[in-house]
Amino acid sequence: PTECSDDVTHAFLSSPPASSVVPIGRPVCNTRLYVLDSLLRPCPLGIPGELFVAGTGVGRGYLFDASRTAVSFIPDPFSSSPGARLYRTGDRVRWLPDGSLDFLGRIDFQVKLRGFRIELGEIEASLRQLPAVRDVVVLVRQDSPGDARLVAYVTPKADASLEVEALKLHLSQGLPEYMVPAAFVVLDALPLSSNGKVDRKALPLPDADASRASSFVPPRTRTEALLCGLFARLLRLERVGIHDDFFALGGHSLLATRLVAHVREALGLELPLRALFEASSPAL
Structure with missing residues (x-):
């Protein structure tokens, strides 16, 4: 210093x-x-x-x-x-x-999200342990009111590739669920400011819909359509397929409680919260 x-x-x-x-x-x-x-x-x-x-x-x-x-x-x-x-x-x-x-x-990169104090540097340090990761920045984004979430921006080393599911699995093995980012963005390089530091304001908005486009499976029944609609509304997504995971899309325990309430209202079913954690996609 x-x-x-x-x-x-x-x-x-x-x-x-x-x-x-x-x-x-x-x-x-x-x-x-x-x-x-x-x-x-x-x-x-x-x-x-x-x-x-x-x-x-x-x-x-x-x-x-x-x-x-x-x-x-x-x-x-x-x-x-x-x-x-x-x-x-x-x-x-x-x-x-x-x-x-x-x-x-940095101490000043500590954030509070959904009642939990989170050290962003701890998440970044965990991701840097992976041999294929060159650099990483984790931050909290709130691109719509009330929708604060962790987003990780990761760059691969030369001749290496990064799979989002592998990144999530690595973090989930060493960190609690609330510290695993809801979205991952793989970039060729992190944007830098004129003084050589990461320009956090220039980091792109995660495009969850685009990353799921190739694997999208539409609902087959009226119930699946209703569940997909509830997922999309709560997660503020344009659409949700029947195999899309509620928590992988950015859902968390508070949103899960709201989803259970909406299911009760729409279908008249008393869905235990535990059931959503055990089967977290709309597929029937």
Whole structure:
């Protein structure tokens, strides 16, 4: 970070890393690093927290910006030196068993979706473990009122291909259901701004209808037509086929509860919520 003389960690790599994620290393000389929770308590080995920097490299603050300085440069509770301060980096990291730091993303990329706090960087880090993934950005999109959902934008490495179902399966094996994105968009490259950072505003809208066009199977009965219509209305899609999965299309537990209520109203059936999780497509 610029606020700490640019370099605060280093790592020696004698061979290529085992995964695409390279640890950011250990502290340089005259520098101390802390991984702390929201109450400024040290996090145990492997537990994510925010990275704080102490030592001679920590700057004095932001010129003519006392309020910002007070937020980012705080008194150092681990030092006996008068006036010692910690710099709050905003980076989310964890200690690895070998004493190096694993970078997980930014603290300010934490979001709250349907009552759950989600670290977008944790999802991105999980996807980067796949050998075919070159880069990834996960964000929350709300392209229509009340329809906030996670969307993952992924780019493949050279001569590699990515299958959306494989990406979902990988995430579902290590993350809870609410952290698995409702939509995946595979791009040749992520759009960049003039300063070389990902231009999140330029990321395209997921086209769920287009990705399902080749596998669309229309309803065969009046009941299937009604169910497909309910799926489409709740998920704000133009159409839904009989083999389309409610949750794969972006459905979640709250929408599932609404779907059960609509089925009760339209068909007079008391459908247990469990039944939708066990059979989540309109096919009869």
